[in-house]
Amino acid sequence: MRDFEYKAPATIDEAVTLLAERGSEARVLAGGTDIIVQLREGLRKADLVVDVKKIPELMSLAWRDDGGLDIGGAVPCHVLYNDAKVINAYPSITDSAKIIGGWQIQGRASLGGNLCNSSPAADSIPSLIVEGATCRIAGPGGERFVPVQEFCTAPGANVLTEGEMLVSLTLPPAGESSGSRYMRFIPRNEMDIAVTGTGAWLRLGEGGETVEEARLALSAVAPTPIVAGEAEAWLQGKPATEESFTEAGDIARKAASPISDMRGPADYRTHLVGVLVKRALNGALGRARGGDRNPVIPSGINLC
Amino acid sequence: MGKKIHVSTTINGEAVEFLCEARQSLLEIIRDTLTLTGAKEGCNNGNCGACTVLMNGVPVDSCLVLAVEAEGAELETVESIANEEHLHPLQECFLEGAALQCGICTPGFLVSAKALLDGHPEPTEEEIRFELSGNLCRCTGYDKIVRAVQAASERMKEVK
Numbered sequence: 496m497r498d499f500e501y502k503a504p505a506t507i508d509e510a511v512t513l514l515a516e517r518g519s520e521a522r523v524l525a526g527g528t529d530i531i532v533q534l535r536e537g538l539r540k541a542d543l544v545v546d547v548k549k550i551p552e553l554m555s556l557a558w559r560d561d562g563g564l565d566i567g568g569a570v571p572c573h574v575l576y577n578d579a580k581v582i583n584a585y586p587s588i589t590d591s592a593k594i595i596g597g598w599q600i601q602g603r604a605s606l607g608g609n610l611c612n613s614s615p616a617a618d619s620i621p622s623l624i625v626e627g628a629t630c631r632i633a634g635p636g637g638e639r640f641v642p643v644q645e646f647c648t649a650p651g652a653n654v655l656t657e658g659e660m661l662v663s664l665t666l667p668p669a670g671e672s673s674g675s676r677y678m679r680f681i682p683r684n685e686m687d688i689a690v691t692g693t694g695a696w697l698r699l700g701e702g703g704e705t706v707e708e709a710r711l712a713l714s715a716v717a718p719t720p721i722v723a724g725e726a727e728a729w730l731q732g733k734p735a736t737e738e739s740f741t742e743a744g745d746i747a748r749k750a751a752s753p754i755s756d757m758r759g760p761a762d763y764r765t766h767l768v769g770v771l772v773k774r775a776l777n778g779a780l781g782r783a784r785g786g787d788r789n790p791v792i793p794s795g796i797n798l799c
Numbered sequence: 800m801g802k803k804i805h806v807s808t809t810i811n812g813e814a815v816e817f818l819c820e821a822r823q824s825l826l827e828i829i830r831d832t833l834t835l836t837g838a839k840e841g842c843n844n845g846n847c848g849a850c851t852v853l854m855n856g857v858p859v860d861s862c863l864v865l866a867v868e869a870e871g872a873e874l875e876t877v878e879s880i881a882n883e884e885h886l887h888p889l890q891e892c893f894l895e896g897a898a899l900q901c902g903i904c905t906p907g908f909l910v911s912a913k914a915l916l917d918g919h920p921e922p923t924e925e926e927i928r929f930e931l932s933g934n935l936c937r938c939t940g941y942d943k944i945v946r947a948v949q950a951a952s953e954r955m956k957e958v959k
Contacts, residue, residue: 498801501821501867524865531824531863532844544821546868573857597933598911599848602857603864685932686846792929 496535503546507553507633507662510545515635515658517543523660525553525569526603528596529612545660552662553607556581562668565631568607568661573598575606576790585666586788587622587675587694587779593790594618594679597686607661613647613719614688616758620647620720621694621712622677627667634659644712647719672707673698674782676775679714680767684793689715690759691767693747695775699735699783706730706739711772716751716764723747726772740776744769808869810835811879819866826850826861828869829876837877837906841935848934851907852876858914858933877906880913888958889913889951898947900938908934912948921952 504510514521522541524530525548533539547553553569556578564584566575572592575581582589588606595604595618609619610630623643630641635658643664647653655661679692692714700707709730711723726747733739753764782788801820808815810833817832826843829835829852841849843862850861853875880887889912892898899905908931915922915930922930927948928941936944 496822498820498822501804501865503867527865527868528845528860528863531865534822535844544865546865548868571857596845597848598914598930599851599858599860599933600845600863602854602859685929792925 497540499534499541500543501546502543503549505549507550507660510547510550510660511633511635511658513543513545514660518657521545523547523611525605525608525611526571526600528600528604529608547660557663564666566606566664566666568611568663569605570607572601572604572606576601582788582790584669585622585626585675586782586790587677587696588619588626588666589788590677590790591619591622591694594685594793606664610643610646610664611653611655611661613649613651613653615647615650615717615719616689616692616715617720618677618679618689618692618714621692621714622675623664623694624712624720624722625675625694625696625710626669627696627710629665631662631665632659633662638662640665644720644722649718670698672700672703672783674779674784674786674788676778676782678771678775678778680771688758691715691751691753691764691771693768693771693775695772695779697730697735697776697779697783699780700732703784704735706733706735709743709776711743711747711776713747713751713768713772715758716753716768721750723750723768723772725749730776735780737773737777740773740780741769743776744772747772804867806867806870808872808874810874811876817866821865821867823866824862825852825854825864825866825869825874828866829861829874835876835878838910839903839906841903841907846935847904848907848911849904851910851934853910853914856914858911860933875910877910880909887913887951888954889916889948892947892950892954893944896943896947896950898939898943899936904934904936904938908936908944912951916948916952916955920955922948924949 520542557565575592576589675696679689681687694712696710803818839849841847
């Protein structure tokens with residue numbers, strides 16, 4: 496690997512100053528599980544690597560007074576899925592954190608890094624979208640906030656401009672009678688990139704029999720992770736049943752515009768959207784009704 | 800040659816200092832500078848887990864850690880698992896159960912499996928397979944490794 500300068504600033508201001516001064520020569524290092532590979536393989540270049548893990552805001556889980564949570568941009572996945580409060584409030588996020596790479600990757604990789612790497616197949620992005628996360632971004636001009644669904648712009652690209660960095664992901668309070676689930680399809684049990692992934696969140700109406708509000712996000716079926724808006728709208732007020740979820744899956748398939756590649760042909764990915772939307776909604780429903788929120792370990796024929 | 804950076808860290812309970820370039824991985828330094836050659840370079844991109852070490856108690860792929868990031872950290876390598884007189888039960892069970900063939904993946908499996916059993920002394924087979932999925936073995940087909948971890952879990956229970 497080509498040598499570079501390494502800096503580990505202690506504050507956001509210092510980091511932003513460094514990033515702004517060096518522009519496209521600088522790269523942010525959080526968990527390093529993508530950027531170190533990319534630098535080593537020459538896919539990205541850096542003359543300066545800015546390690547953000549010494550900045551307290553980037554490494555903290557901060558529960559706000561309103562009951563919401565700010566997840567520091569560099570908090571590693573294993574911290575999230577070992578925290579009962581996070582599991583309980585945002586189970587789709589801990590589903591994702593538990594299946595990004597193996598344990599060694601989860602010890603370093605962060606949701607912020609997964610988001611900034613901006614892969615169309617990123618496992619955490621659908622979950623962040625359906626949990627309603629907003630990106631807090633710091634830059635030379637001050638702070639700005641961008642909803643996660645507007646963050647990625649193309650494969651590997653996002654709205655961050657030179658000098659800007661992701662500080663944290665801001666989650667709204669988890670409401671009553673709600674639940675969420677992230678599922679992906681891969682041809683094995685673990686350590687793979689999603690052929691297709693789906694995040695589902697829903698809130699039930701009084702009595703727990705109807706869907707009051709639903710959110711659905713899909714990965715690996717478009718140049719960026721996307722929202723399945725038509726299916727979300729259709730679900731509103733519908734009975735929380737297998738039939739509704741199957742219909743929602745059929746509608747969600749229309750939002751998919753996948754490519755064919757080594758992981759799967761386009762028509763198969765589109766088919767998977769229907770299957771995963773139904774199953775993820777079922778999982779979210781179980782949790783909204785008080786079921787187990789712990790990340791599900793995929794095994795055997797229960798592939799996702 | 801780039802500029803050398805001074806790093807102070809703790810490896811297997813001992814204070815250690817080294818000089819490195821920013822681009823060097825922790826794995827390179829552990830093996831080449833500190834001559835702790837237990838951790839292996841397999842894929843060098845975070846897939847195989849042969850280079851697994853514990854960093855502040857958490858398993859990491861040392862090929863995906865910059866050596867400069869070890870400043871102030873507590874590191875444990877496979878060399879810390881046995882004591883001077885005895886192998887660790889995991890090492891005994893790997894030997895007795897022939898849970899290795901070429902042996903390149905074994906140090907990584909031992910570090911991950913020890914971390915697993917330390918936090919979760921009686922994992923199910925499913926949990927062992929899932930939690931060790933970041934370690935690849937191209938020889939054994941995994942069954943003997945899983946059996947060895949189960950046997951070590953039993954043995955560690957008896958010792959207590």
